[in-house]
Amino acid sequence: MAAKLALRNRALGLVVATTGLTTLSATATGYARTLTGAPGESTFLTEGFDVGMELVPAGFAANTLDVITGVSAAAITVKNARAVEVAASGRSLSVGVPLLRSWEMVGLTPVAGRPYVEEEFVHAAAAMRTFATNGGQMHEEGLYILKWYGVSTLPGFPVGIGDRALRKQVDALRARFAPGTVAGPVQIDPEHAPYTGQLIQLTGWGCLILTAPWRARSRNAVLA
DSSP states (O other): OHHHHHHHHHHHTOOSEEOOSEEEEEOSSEEEOOOOOOTTOOOTTTTTOOTTOEEEEESSSOOOOEEEEEEOSSEEEESSOOOOEEEEEEEEEEEOSOSOEEOTTOOOOOOTTOOEEEEEEEEEEEEEOSSOSTTOEEEEEEEEEEEEEEEOOBTTBTTOOOSHHHHHHHHHHHHHTOTTOEETTEEEOTTSOOEEOOOEEOSSEEEEEEEEEEEEEEEOOOOO
8 A cells, every 4th residue: 555655646746837936817718928038938838838738727816727728838728718817926837647536446437628547556476585484575566557538629629639748748757757766665667667558549538558667675574
């Protein structure tokens, strides 16, 4: 259980895109910022936001999450209309792991037009690594699997929105599980990198599956 929670928390630390704390306004269709044209200035594009990502606002009067339907340097449009708010500092927009999450033994009903993730934890056989059985060192291996379902259709995009946002998010997630990474009591296998399979196309969603091989060592206890 501790291994699974450590790997889950590693995933939840994901930041795909963020403005950081800055000055932002809310429009009737999304969010905006004022650009000065200064060299190296941050924009919504350079910060990594993309169509199909689930956007989490903070610092506004209304901080309801939404899904991005359009991105330009100075503006983001979202699926649902929202209340207008004048520009103010101390606000942020960010993208991480979708808020709809199906952890093991926790059911989830997908919501059309929203991304979500499913978790699987595979525990393989353990083996002794020392001759002393009681108190000796055990070596365990397994797989941590996250299925990321990205939206493939949104209002205004009748032929689909493509796979770019989904791949960008899962690539960022895979980087969180680089070979050799230590997460609490487990280590991502340093000899076998995490990998994603082919894109699975479903009605309303596309799915990419991240598989991260892990290993752990612990002391064996023989019951009397």
